[in-house]
Amino acid sequence: MKIKEGFTLRPLCGEHIVVGEGLSQVNFNKMLSMNDSAAYLWENVQGKEFTLDDLVTLLADRYEVSADQAMDDVKQMIAIWQEHGILE
Template sequence: MKIKEGYVINKLGGGYVVVTVGDASRDFNGLIRLNNAGAFLWENIRDGLNTKEKLIRAMLDYYDDLDEETARKDLDEFLEVVEFAIEE
């Protein structure tokens, strides 16, 4: 998986927003708000972690008190929110 071209993340106040630039603005004209965990996942996908298993491993390594079941659930919820910005 990877982030489609034209979707960028920006820090805004205490959180993050994903917006579109260029041609991507024709397909999505809005923004996505992400918390710190969402931004962590977005940035890891952007940086090349391209499978669920790699992302789960990164989450478990980064968050000390996170168990695998919760990581899988949280990742699935995140991917549902940003599905239109992700391609396989």
């Protein structure tokens, strides 16, 4: 999977948001709030093809979390990204 063209992670006064920018996402009139770990994952996979396992590895590298817990978290996050049409 891959993050679609036009979605950008932006810092906002100490928080993180994802917005749609430019012609490719001109009709995406929403804004997604991201926690620190989701923003960290986003930064590491933006513009690349990635798998669930890639995300789990990234999460386990950075945070003290079991592989099972990491997989659960990643699946939940990806479900949200998919729901909002951010992935292709």
